[in-house]
Amino acid sequence: MEDTVLNPTSSPQSSNRRAVRFDDAQIIIGLEVHVQLDTDSKLFCGCSTRFGEAANSQTCVVCTGMPGALPVINQRALELSIRAGLSLNCQIARSTKWDRKNYFYPDLPKGYQISQFDQPICGPGHLDIETSDATGQARRIRIERAHLEEDAGKSIHDESSRRQDSKIDLNRTGTPLLEIVTQPDIRTAAEAKAFLSELKLILNYIDVSDCNMQQGNLRCDANVNLHIPLGDEQIATPIVEIKNLNSFRAVERSITHEAQRQFEAWQEHGLTIADAPKQTRGWNDHTQTTTLQREKEDSADYRYFPDPDLIAVKIEESQIQEIESQLEQLPADLRKLLAEQYNLKSADASVIVSQGRGVVDYFLKVADGCEDSKIANNWIGQEVLRQLNESNQTIEQYPVSPQQFTDLLKLVIAGTLDQTRGKEVLNAMVADCISPEEAVQQLGIKPVDNNELVSLCEKLIDENQDVVEQIQSGNGKAIGMLIGKARKINPNANPGLVKAMLSKMISA
């Protein structure tokens, strides 16, 4: 049973609904994001949180829910949560407590999840996202709350075997998750993606989470419905929670799909938020559709109550201040810095910042060292990022130090190396892990004196009269052929100087 038809499709209301266009509908989106915190050990025991180890090898009596075992809070997880909360402009609770969320599931060893119900560690906050709309203004997405909880284990269903074995891996059980819940402030699928990208970037910058979606370190559910103008009324469609979103692309596409689906369903049967309970639908990456998982009356009864095994956590103002004082600049601050103090275009600043703190630091060192942020941006934004991408390296693994890169750019700025030779030098530096000076030497680069340049140009003119004639008859571009030939004869010849000298000689 997919949907219940209440209003016959031929009713007058139906024809009114048919008159509404999809573009008139407003999409209302709220996100629930689960982020795995980068702690060495689990939330309530000392087990490692390493990913990809042998099944059930990272477990102990606490995280397997043995009788008599008791949880003890991981202080690091609290710190990281506070750090994340501060970065999302959240109010940090001065007192926060733990609650049990009770439900039965084979990969939930205690029969309850330790979570936070009514006193989350992070209260209201907000995150501003860049949008690509015409106004170009940042959009403020309000954060409702962020709370800490423990992850469940993993069920592995082997349906191929005849016995239809199900197996449980409890390695993930008890790893700390921060669940960040937004207000329904997001209006487009692209905004949802932008929100997630910015959130991921921030959490990366502050070392709270690597947000690796493949490893499940960032999981997202989207709550979606439509507000549709109908006459003087505003109709809200039933809210759907989309689960199983394993990539930003899936988030974007599923929302686009779901909005369209809801619109068509509404046109079909006219059900509104008042008529239907909240649904859970799963995103199917193969069919690119959402399918009904379950309908729930408001929410399942998890029988939340305070966990008597844990005491409330008091957070001192001084502790919050200390964490705040250790916070480095956030991506938005750095974009502003690059744009305003380093004169980068905002798109260029975004590219650098989106690469992470390491690339920004690299850029700042090089730009400060060579005192030309435009050139630094051109070279890092293009050459370095391309090379990192090709070699699948991080900036920390890049063989050229910021100082060496600065030295290289100084040679370019001084005109000692032209762009092309500069890139050759860079390639040699990367390939052989050598300094620019060594690379220059290795490539046999040396200055060409004026006499040499004159005789080179004379030779080119003598031997290429046809090209010279083309140039004289107004085809200025043909000079490029001569410059190319010049570089073949002497790679050290500066193309700019060659061009200037040739032009002078030909027009003389």
Next chain:
Amino acid sequence: MTLSALNADVIVDQLNAGEVTATDCVQHFLDRIQIHNAELNAFIRVSESALEQAEAIDQRRKSGESLGSLAGLPIAIKDGICVSGQPTTAGSKMLENFSPPYDATIVERLKSADAIIIGKTNMDEFAMGSSTENSFFGPTNNPWATNRVPGGSSGGSAACVAARLAPVAIGSDTGGSIRQPASFCGITGLKPTYGRVSRYGLIAFASSLDQIGPMTRTAKESALLMSVIAGFDPRDSTSSKEQVSDFLTGLETPLAGLRIGVCRDHLNEGLDVEVKTKINDAISVFKQLGANIEEIELPQTKSAIAAYYIIAPCEASSNLARYDGVRYTFRAQANDLEEMYRNTRGQGFGDEVKQRIMLGTYALSSGYYEAYYLKASKVRRMIKQDYDEAFKKVDLILGPTTPTPAFKLGQHTQDPLAMYLADIYTVSANLAGIPAISVPVEPSSTGLPIGLQLQGRAFEENTLLRAAHQFQNETLWHTASPSEPWRTQS
């Protein structure tokens, strides 16, 4: 005197002096268990390695090694407390074949004091009960009258100490589970302040109420055990960092000037006449010892049973969710997951446990949470305030431990309310988190033990132990033993 007639502190002295070997000591109690346990069913299991451990201690002593403070002393442990590698069942079919891979903190501490765990004692399933009749392993009989209950849930620990099958034992107390069986079996039982003794490794019934404590013949023995088991444990977040003094020092400090409060309401309605008389006699003894008796009021304690039977089942319903057949428990046959859950829990838990899980699940359900759990929590705070007020005026509060002496087996099994009222005087201390001790007073005319309860301020176990010790210096009731062979009593 035979070993079983000696107090633990004396046994330890004799072991240290080389007057008796640990091996002989352990063998003596193993023999007694061998003879008497069939009739009493106090032990679910005897430790197979106890003799070996005793021999090892004798060896170490011979070679001049320094030994722990309880070296060679046999001790019985309630079966709801985890001992690594030994079956630990909590009296349930659900855990019939469960051997924990770790020691409870108190077990670790007893082992490092070189005490010898001689066996695991019977209990009401998951500590839910006041008679030890709710054990999957059958009821324990009271050695004073084998047709009567030993109390519960730590009935096995109480019975084995009363019958001298072990010199001392460890129990746990959620609403009276140490004190009520101590009272029924004529021994001394201390429920420490909540947080005083680590709960790590205690199979949880109701986490905010559970507390482990000693069950011994004398207050002095309880002090001896407390000195080993009490203290902060980083593995239990609710364990207190409050400093632990040596519980043995100060026991002899006279009681002159000690203010003892008596709540008249607790000496009237519903109280057995003989119990009332014996408690009043005991009050006279404390007066002779120089204590000032003052009347106090604890108006909210009348709601204690009601609050307790909301809070404890609520926590239990969640604590027992882990017994689902997926991991270490009993698992029933089934065709699918839901059926497996249903059958496992349907067949693995006894009736009382199921009743309390249902009670707790109901009370935590959406729409009922405020009316039940939250309201009970409020009552709990008010009870604590009552005590705070009372302890401004007095140092201890004195009263009966239970309204009646031990009742007969099967007497209350069809009447849960009557059973629950056996805890009427004891649950308040758990709700308030304060320490309380039960000590024997003069038995009933038919020879059934009667217990006196002293309650004290949080972390003032010393005062409780001191008062109990002085009382025991003055009286002989704690030295009485049930006569062998055990008798019944109509």
